Amino acid sequence: QVQLVESGGGLVQAGDSLRLSCTASGRTIRYSVMGWFRQAPGKERDFVATIGLMGRNTRYVDSVKGRFTISRDNAKNTVYLQMNSLKPEDTAVYYCAAAKGLLTTDNANEYDYWGQGTQVTVSS
Numbered sequence: 001q002v003q004l005v006e007s008g009g010g011l012v013q014a015g016d017s018l019r020l021s022c023t024a025s026g027r028t029i030r031y032s033v034m035g036w037f038r039q040a041p042g043k044e045r046d047f048v049a050t051i052g053l054m055g056r057n058t059r060y061v062d063s064v065k066g067r068f069t070i071s072r073d074n075a076k077n078t079v080y081l082q083m084n085s086l087k088p089e090d091t092a093v094y095y096c097a098a099a100k101g102l103l104t105t106d107n108a109n110e111y112d113y114w115g116q117g118t119q120v121t122v123s124s
Contacts, residue, residue, distance in 0.1 A: 001026050001027070001113070002024050002025070002026045002027050002029060002032070002098055002113045003024065003025045003026045003113075004022055004023070004024050004096045004097070004098065004113055004114065004115035005022070005023050005024075005025075005115055005116070006020060006021065006022050006094060006095065006096050006115045006116065006117060006118040007020070007021050007022075007023070007118060008020040008021050008118060009094060009118030009119045009120045010119075010120070010121070011121045011123065012086055012120075012121070012122055012123070013122070013123050013124075014086060014087055014088055014122055014123065014124050015085060015086065016086050016122070017082070017083060017084045017085075017086065018083045018086065018120060019080055019081070019082050019083070020036070020080065020081040020083065020094055020096075020118060020120075021078055021079075021080055022034070022036075022078060022079040022080070022081075022096030022115055023076070023077060023078045024077045024078070024079075024098070025077070028074070028077060029072075029074070029077055029079070029098055030053070030074040030077075031053060031102075032053070032098040032099060033050060033051070033052055033053065033098070033099035033101065033102060033103065033104050033105065034050065034051050034070075034072060034079045034096065034097070034098055034099065035047065035048075035049065035050040035051070035096070035097045035098075035099060035104075035105070035106075035111055036048040036049045036050075036070060036079075036081045036094060036095070036096055036097075037094070037095045037097060037108060037111075038090075038092035038093065038094045038095065038120075039092055039093050039095070039117075040091060040092040040093075043092075045095065045108055046061065047061055047106035047107075047108065048060070048061055048064060048068065048081070048094070049061070049064065049068060049070035049081060050070065050099075050104040050105060050106060051070045051071065051072055051079065051104065052103075052104050053102065055071060055072045055074075057104050058070050058104070059104050059106060061106070063089075064083075064090075067083065067084050067085045067086075068081060068082065068083050068084070069081070069082040069084075070082075079096060081094065083120070086120075086122045087122060088122045088123065088124045089122075090120060090122050091120060091121050091122050092119075092120060093117040093118065093119050093120075094117060094118050094119075094120055095114055095115055095116075095117045096114070096115040097111035097113060097114045097115070098111060098112065098113040099111045099112070100112045
């Protein structure tokens with residue numbers, strides 16, 4: 001099993017930046033596709049970004065393209081989400097997840113390990 005712990009969330013103003021980290025323990029995530037999802041109050045959990053095993057293959061939801069960057073450091077067993085030009089609509093709890101398979105995916109059902117989430121609040 002793998003345990004995922006997110007950190008780096010907080011309260012920021014529109015236009016600011018944050019970097020979320022997701023550190024894994026229990027086993028290496030070197031062989032895991034990783035993803036970030038977010039859930040705003042009263043809404044379902046939505047896909048944000050995913051990254052392949054070597055970090056070269058990435059995918060993003062359209063609303064964050066050009067603003068967010070997902071990356072990974074397998075030596076540190078950590079995945080990052082750099083968020084720039086934050087908007088109030090980015091406000092949500094952000095979750096890190098490890099996928100079951102070896103292909104990048106935006107389907108939450110394809111992820112079997114989840115962190116507890118970190119709150120990101122963007123004020124206008």
